[in-house]
Amino acid sequence: MHETPLCLSVGHLLSYSMSDSNSTDFTNPSTFILLGISGLQAAHVWISIPFCAMYAIAILGNFTILFIVKREPSLHGPMYYFLCMLVVTDLVLSTAVLPKMLSIFWFNSREINFSACLTQMFFLLSFSVMHSGILVAMAFDRYVAICDPLRHSTTLTNPVVAKLGLAVVLRGVMLILPYLFLARRWPYCRNNIIPYTYCKHIAVLKLACADISIISYYILSVAFLVIGLDVFFIAVSYTQILRAIFSLPTKDARLKTFGTCGSHLCVILASYTTHLFSALTERFGHNMALHFHVLMDNVYLLVPPMLNPIIYGMRTQQIRDRLLQLFSHKGI
Template sequence: MSDSNSSDFTNPSTFILLGIPGLEAAHVWISIPFCTMYTIAILGNFTILFIVKTEPSLHVPMYYFLCMLAITDLVLSTSIVPKMLSIFWFYSREINFTACLTQMYFILSFSAMQSGILVAMAFDRYVAICDPLRHSTILTNPMVAKIGLALVLRGIMLILPYPFLARRWPYCRTNIIPHTYCEHIAVVKLACADISLSSYYSLSVAFLVISLDVFFITMSYIQILRAIFSLPTKDARLKTFGTCGSHLCVILASYIPHLFATLTQRFEQNMALHLRVLIANVYLLVPPILNPIIYGVRTQQIQDRLLQLFTHKWT
């Protein structure tokens, strides 16, 4: 394999993304809901960023973390949808090898950051409910910035080996990827070498990121529930638990689609390829759409600020 003349694909300059295999005739129609979802995600998350920036009462840790979540949602959706739509609309299926690895890296690293931000938001709710008198001294602006930086560095460093490992594999079979984006598994499956190192590292990162993050979120909410049930009245318990409602909905919107997509990969031999590709796209696009909607619907300050913006515009 070391001989460059042995194969045209040992060092491919481009990959070919097929889109959704088996549904090529329906690509234009499929693009409509995906384009709509992307538009909602862009508008919703930019609205969250604008409202938090312009409303001084929202300059608190919970909404700073929400802004971080909105940024990761914008990057994730933008990493996937524009190229997908170019495939659907303009049959632009080629993607540069380096661009493919870059897309893969952005998707994986910002997914890891997104998961970490959910942990930070759970920690914020834990301190606010279990130790409210120290909330402002524990989660100061410098501390929030340090937490955000740590989450960014974690995403960057943990995912950095992925593209380096993918770049070193020889690709001597084909350069065709039956997907709408450069999914990590879809790319490394094209390699004609022992990819066990990449597989083991992927499993390790999945355990470190998802398992530990879910563990810390669960432990935070165990302590939160203990504090809530110790409150003297039912109204106080409901009111306090209500402050966690938006975050719990966002957790469900993030982890349930991810779990479902993971299960489909585990049992992929029993599922049609086009269905697997659709699920892989949807699970990455669902959180960027739902997160701003959840906080917009469940947060009174955001609703009030939106109402002020619209009434000021039309008066």
């Protein structure tokens, strides 16, 4: 998931929620205030430069992938359909955060409407869940293509791919809707200040006056359900894939077959490594300055969408060849 990890950042809220749930001065703010990167406000304009560059690369790269897959009939297959789904989630995740972030950095526009804040949280959390589900679907595609290649075209038909995509979307939406429903109903009586560049769910939870222990346990359960099961299924798929690869008779055959999984493996590493680093920073980095946490959260949300199209563009021969054709025609 692309949102700051839930599983290692929820536990400390439980005692907090139980001890402060008896407040009586209830108000519901119409807006929240996003502080940006606290302590580095003077450098906001300079900090915006690398973030803008990452976002521009992500937009250009992901739309290029979509354009190439749409234009090239040979890429109209399950692997590239799942890739397009991954591209869309990357675009939504980065776009949900960056425009408001830049308005803070450039125009000091820190207010965000209460409903807009909840909407931003919904997109970040639900599309993070979808992103993880798509990685599982891509692992399943590679498993069938390598371990049972004769049945690949009959197993992963277009209707099956569409149903898998729909299941991924519904899972992301249904798991996050209960949190959004309760967050809208909670009273907020402490303050309306969020010390981040976006509406981070943990920060919003801390502002609620209600007993949030139930929803905290729910978020923790969802995190383990999503991340734990998805990583498990990916690991099982690649265990079977590696067994099939090592059973091939020649080294060239093994390398060629493994190469078809290379892009997907790199994307998995880019996604879950940044996820793990952000989780560990959140859980054990209590002595780190707040601005470091905020910077890491923003990097975590923007780096994978930037890297994924680069990885697929460089490591997938069909996409790379199509890119070269595209630029060579323009050169002529």
